[in-house]
Amino acid sequence: MNNRYDAIIIGSGIIGCCVAYEMVKKGYKTLNVDKLGAAGMGSTSGS
Numbered sequence: 001m002n003n004r005y006d007a008i009i010i011g012s013g014i015i016g017c018c019v020a021y022e023m024v025k026k027g028y029k030t031l032n033v034d035k036l037g038a039a040g041m042g043s044t045s046g047s
């Protein structure tokens with residue numbers, strides 16, 4: 001497995017996921033890291 005990334009994004013709420021989505025569309029390899037158990041479990045879950 002290739003563990004090299006163009007960007008490591010801290011947080012996988014709506015903002016972190018949108019940043020990843022836009023970067024991946026441009027061909028970048030990204031990794032989201034979040035202290036919670038899954039994507040969208042922060043304040044994003046409130047909305």
Ligand SMILES: Cc1cc2nc3c(=O)[nH]c(=O)nc-3n(C[C@H](O)[C@H](O)[C@H](O)COP(=O)(O)OP(=O)(O)OC[C@H]3O[C@@H](n4cnc5c(N)ncnc54)[C@H](O)[C@@H]3O)c2cc1C
Pocket residue numbers: 010011012013014015016033034035036040041042043044045046047
């Ligand atoms: C109860 C509630 C209801 C809401 N209702 C609405 C609504 O109706 N309409 C609306 O437009 N907005 C609403 N909002 C606001 C909206 O949810 C937020 O503005 C939006 O989700 C913020 O997204 P975010 O990605 O910036 O933050 P978050 O979703 O909080 O994501 C940030 C992520 O970063 C992670 N993180 C933080 N620090 C670290 C660290 N040091 N290391 C690793 N991970 C870290 C967190 O665990 C979290 O998952 C509501 C919010 C709440 C709380």
